[in-house]
Amino acid sequence: MSATIIVGVDGSEAGNRALSYAKRLATLIGEDCVLELVCIVEWSPYTFQTHEENALRKKHRQEELNNANARVIAPALKSLEETGIKGNGRVLHGKVAHLLNSIAVETNAEQIVVARSTEHGLSTRVFGSVTAHLVMSANVPVTVVS
Amino acid sequence: MKNFTILITALASLLLMSTTAQAAEGIDAAVNEAFGAATGWFVALIFAPIPGTSFPWIVLWLVTGASIFTLYFGFVQFRSIGHSIALVKGDYSNPNDAGEVSHFQALATALSGTVGLGNIAGVAVAVSIGGPGATFWMILAGLLGMASKFTECTLGVKYRNEYKDGSVSGGPMYYISKGFAEKGIPGGKLLAGLFAVFCILGSLGGGNMFQANQAHAQLTQVIGNYPGWITGVIFAALVFSVIVGGIKSIARVTDKVVPFMGILYVGAAVIILIFNADKIGWAFGQIFTGAFTGLGVAGGLVGALIQGFKRAAFSNEAGVGSAAIAHSAVQTSEPITEGFVSLLEPFIDTVVICTMTALVIIITGQLVSDPQTGLYILNESGSIMTADGSSGVALTSAAFGSTISWFPFILAIAVILFAFSTMLSWSYYGLKAWTYLFGESKKMELTFKIIFCLFVIVGAASSLGPVIDFSDAAIFAMAVANIIGLYFLMPIVKKELTSYLARLKSGEIVKYKDSKK
Numbered sequence: 001m002s003a004t005i006i007v008g009v010d011g012s013e014a015g016n017r018a019l020s021y022a023k024r025l026a027t028l029i030g031e032d033c034v035l036e037l038v039c040i041v042e043w044s045p046y047t048f049q050t051h052e053e054n055a056l057r058k059k060h061r062q063e064e065l066n067n068a069n070a071r072v073i074a075p076a077l078k079s080l081e082e083t084g085i086k087g088n089g090r091v092l093h094g095k096v097a098h099l100l101n102s103i104a105v106e107t108n109a110e111q112i113v114v115a116r117s118t119e120h121g122l123s124t125r126v127f128g129s130v131t132a133h134l135v136m137s138a139n140v141p142v143t144v145v146s
Numbered sequence: 147m148k149n150f151t152i153l154i155t156a157l158a159s160l161l162l163m164s165t166t167a168q169a170a171e172g173i174d175a176a177v178n179e180a181f182g183a184a185t186g187w188f189v190a191l192i193f194a195p196i197p198g199t200s201f202p203w204i205v206l207w208l209v210t211g212a213s214i215f216t217l218y219f220g221f222v223q224f225r226s227i228g229h230s231i232a233l234v235k236g237d238y239s240n241p242n243d244a245g246e247v248s249h250f251q252a253l254a255t256a257l258s259g260t261v262g263l264g265n266i267a268g269v270a271v272a273v274s275i276g277g278p279g280a281t282f283w284m285i286l287a288g289l290l291g292m293a294s295k296f297t298e299c300t301l302g303v304k305y306r307n308e309y310k311d312g313s314v315s316g317g318p319m320y321y322i323s324k325g326f327a328e329k330g331i332p333g334g335k336l337l338a339g340l341f342a343v344f345c346i347l348g349s350l351g352g353g354n355m356f357q358a359n360q361a362h363a364q365l366t367q368v369i370g371n372y373p374g375w376i377t378g379v380i381f382a383a384l385v386f387s388v389i390v391g392g393i394k395s396i397a398r399v400t401d402k403v404v405p406f407m408g409i410l411y412v413g414a415a416v417i418i419l420i421f422n423a424d425k426i427g428w429a430f431g432q433i434f435t436g437a438f439t440g441l442g443v444a445g446g447l448v449g450a451l452i453q454g455f456k457r458a459a460f461s462n463e464a465g466v467g468s469a470a471i472a473h474s475a476v477q478t479s480e481p482i483t484e485g486f487v488s489l490l491e492p493f494i495d496t497v498v499i500c501t502m503t504a505l506v507i508i509i510t511g512q513l514v515s516d517p518q519t520g521l522y523i524l525n526e527s528g529s530i531m532t533a534d535g536s537s538g539v540a541l542t543s544a545a546f547g548s549t550i551s552w553f554p555f556i557l558a559i560a561v562i563l564f565a566f567s568t569m570l571s572w573s574y575y576g577l578k579a580w581t582y583l584f585g586e587s588k589k590m591e592l593t594f595k596i597i598f599c600l601f602v603i604v605g606a607a608s609s610l611g612p613v614i615d616f617s618d619a620a621i622f623a624m625a626v627a628n629i630i631g632l633y634f635l636m637p638i639v640k641k642e643l644t645s646y647l648a649r650l651k652s653g654e655i656v657k658y659k660d661s662k663k
Contacts, residue, residue, distance in 0.1 A: 045236055045248030048401045050394075051574040054247045054255055054475035059312030061245040093245030 002032045004109040006140075008100055009037050011072040014115035014145075019076055021145045022113045026085045035080060035087040038103055039072045041065075043093035065091050097133035104140045111141040177375075177604055182612035185619070188347075192619035201448060204622045205455045211465050211629040212290035215297050218636055219643060223292035223489050229650075230486040237657040238483065246477030249487045256472035256488065258401060259353075259571030260495050261408055262564035264461030266557070267360045267539035269503040271614070273513065274529045274537055276453025277443035277522055278429070279436025281504040283454025288496025291464025292489040297632050300485030300639045301325065302470030303478065316474020317575075318467035318624075319345070319582045322631035331634055338582070341467060341627035344620065345579035346594075348468070351613075351620030352460060353572020354598060355605025357565035359613045360539045362606040364561040367540050368554065378606030382599040384566065389573050390595045397570055404567045407560040408499075414556070415502035418549045422509045429508045441515075441522055443530060456618065459625070461500055462492035466621055467628035471575050480655075482642040507545045573598050 007022040009015040019037070026033040041064050049057070073089035080087040092099050104112050116131055135142050193202045216223065232238065233249050272280040298318065305324040306316030319338040326334025362377035387393045419426060432441065437454075440446030463469055469488055476484050507513065514531040515522045522530040529537065536544050539561055546553040573595065580594040605613055649655045 041245065043245050045239065045244070046250050048254050048258070048405055049247070049251050050397050050401055051255055051259075051472060051475075051571060052397075054251060054472075055314050056312070057245075057247045057475065058308075058314065058477070062312055064245065094241070 002034055003029050004034045004036055004107045006036045006038060006100055006104045006107070006109045006112040008096065008112070008114040009039050009072055009076055011039070011068075012115075015072070018113050018115040018145045019079070021143070023080070023083060023085055025113070027083075031084075031086070033086065035085060036103065036107055036109065037073060037076050037080075037087055037089040038100060039068045039089070039091045040096045040099050041068060041091065041093045042096060044095070061093065064093070096130045097137060100134055101138045101140075104138065109140055111143055112138060113143045113145065115145045177607040178609045178612060181604060181608050181616070185612065185616040188623075189615040189619040192622050193615075199448075200452075202452065202456075204625070205452055205459075207629065208294075208459050208465050208622070208625055209287065209290065209455055211625070211632065212287070212294045215293035215632070215636065216290050218640065219293055219296065221293075222296055222643065223289065223493075226486050226489070227493075230490050232657065233483050233487050234490065238655070240658060243477050247475045249476060249478070249483065252473050252476035252484065253487050253490060254405065255475075255571075256469050256491055257494060258404055258567050259468065259472060259575070260461065260463050260491060260568075261404075261499060262568040263357055263360045263539065263561065264457070265495065265499045265503055266411075266542045266561060266564070267363075268457045268461050269500045270507060270538055270541040270545075272453045272457035273504050273507050274532060274541055275443070276450040277436045277441050277530060278432040278504070278508045278513070279434075279438070279440060279443070279447070279450035280454035280457070281433045281501060281508075282437030283451045284458040284500055284504070285454075285497055287455045287458035288462055288464075288492045288500065291458065291462050291492040291496065294465035294629075294632070295462075295469055295491055296485040296489040297636055297639050298465070298467055298470040298628065299473040299488035300481050300642060301632070301635055302474040303476060303481035303484045304638070304642070306474040314475045315578055315581075317345075317471035317578055317582075318628045318631055319579060320474075321470070321635060322627070325631070325635040325638065329634065329638075337627050337631055341624060341631070342579035342582045344623040344627060345467070346576050346583075347620040348466070348624045349572040349576025349579070350598065350601045352617035353468075353575065353621075354569055354601050355608065355613050356617035357568050357572075358602045358605035359608060361562050361565035364539050364543065364558050367543060368558045374607040375603055378603030381566070381569070381606060382602040385569055385573065385602055386595070386599045388570060389577075389598070390592065400563060400567050400570065404563050407563055410556065411560055412499060412502055414546060414550060414553055415506050418506050418546065419502075419509065421549055425509045426505070429505055432508055433504070441520070443522055443524070458492075458496050458500065460618060460621055462495040463621070464492045465625045465629055465632075467624050468572075468575050470628075471578050472571070480642075480646060482639070482646045485639065485643075503542055507541060510545045510548045512541055512545045512548075569602070 005022050005025060007018055009019055022035050026035055068091040073091060077087055077089050100112050100114070112134065114131060114134060131144055135144065192204050195201055196203050196206065234253060236248060236250065239248060272284060301321040302316045305321035306314055307320055308314055319342045322341060323334045323338040326337070358378055358381050361381065362374045365377055366372065384396065388397045435441060436450055438447055440450050443449050459465065469491060473484050473488050478484055512533050513522055514533060525531045532541055534544050543554045543557050546557055576598060577591060577594050581590060584590045646655070
């Protein structure tokens, strides 16, 4: 029986810590473990944009996907391959907490691994951090790497 | 760095031009006279009355178009409003398309071009000339206009150009030329070209000079009288910095603040209506009575009707074709869905916001009437006499200020932001028409952008009369070419509508959440 672990990555130092921890878990679980690497470009369909931004949105979206794949997913998958761990990667647009949980449910994952977010500012104080949202709303266990 | 150099050079040119012109005495008067003389023939042609009546043919043209679309599509605007809201909420959006332009974003961006001075100053002009009855015709025009918007925005998405690099261009010039070619109808390119010419004039008129003019009027009311060219140069510099200098932060701040100001404006109107709740029934009585009797306004019933329809069309732009340019960037595999979404635009803009403005002006007693006869008293120019003699945006400001004393200051900021946001929107519409005619090169784009900025100064320096006449004429001229195109292409929209509704009814098209069950 395989075990899937969702790992939130974004190319940052914190994301790399989450990936390192997930790799350790995968090594302990053994060859049946699959790491599902997810990089999310924060996006809301309810933001206000200019006409020009709308006209160029498709082009910019493709650039964002290409950049995230090249800079985040590809190096992470390469590091998994080097250590003999099975993994897949994907880049999505949307809300981080919502999407990580959706993919966990969709892939029947055992848990989600993320790093502690480093968000600051008023919105974090008022609405809470992405990590806090994920922990509060996830349908599977969440490990937050410090 | 190159952009910065262009920005500095152009700003210097603008300032030099203005200071040189300042040396000549009465620059505002000179600009006004020259502008009036240059555009008078165009205005007379567009607003020529139907022989034997005082009814401008162009108003009848718009109303007839909106009525035909309403009947042809079986009152689609009333049948589908629930579905339109579900589409805006994203209920039918495929999550795999996340990151693309959503229905909400396309609607919000289009609204940023329409919600503005038309809702504040235009409505004041309508009720001060046409009386409270103009509001009734304005609402009716808004409701009928929903069908025009539905038709043009569906076609805007269906016939848009999607380039290899992922960018999108759409609008009447594209659907007229491509749609006519597809149906084998001759003259498509000529009509599309005509639309593009009118769109450029509209972007310089209603989308530019009228905005600059009314922003200046609002500023002088708050900080005292000063020459219009000063406002013009400042606005031109700001517009230039965004559309030529590429300083996106200004555009982004505007786009974030404008919706907030819109909500604040409607919120203040609601508060004033609550404070005067006992007069709401009376106000609606004035609106209905005035709609059919005129209540003493110049032209009577027809005068009220003309003003209502004119200002509604100017405000919500239904049938004009500009919205089709804005909505064409949406991500959807069903063009008709954007038609459903776009029909909310005249509802929000005219039926809700314009009506709020009109009610506030009527309820706060800004329009002076004869207590004996109940008829409105007219001044020497034929408009209704107002409590403090103000007109346009100043009248709306006085109406809000009579209940919330500090609101004119907020309104001044809102007017300036609305004007700026509308200018940015119309600079885009005009640019798309310009590049359709002259090709998509950087040189051509820069030429149009500089012309656009120069017209900001002309608009701010002119008096309201010639500017508002030209602005109306230029916007309505767009509707001439656009509605001809829509008549020929509406069977295509009907086919799309029938197919979509059948699939919706059969359950082939379902809400995304339902499809996962």
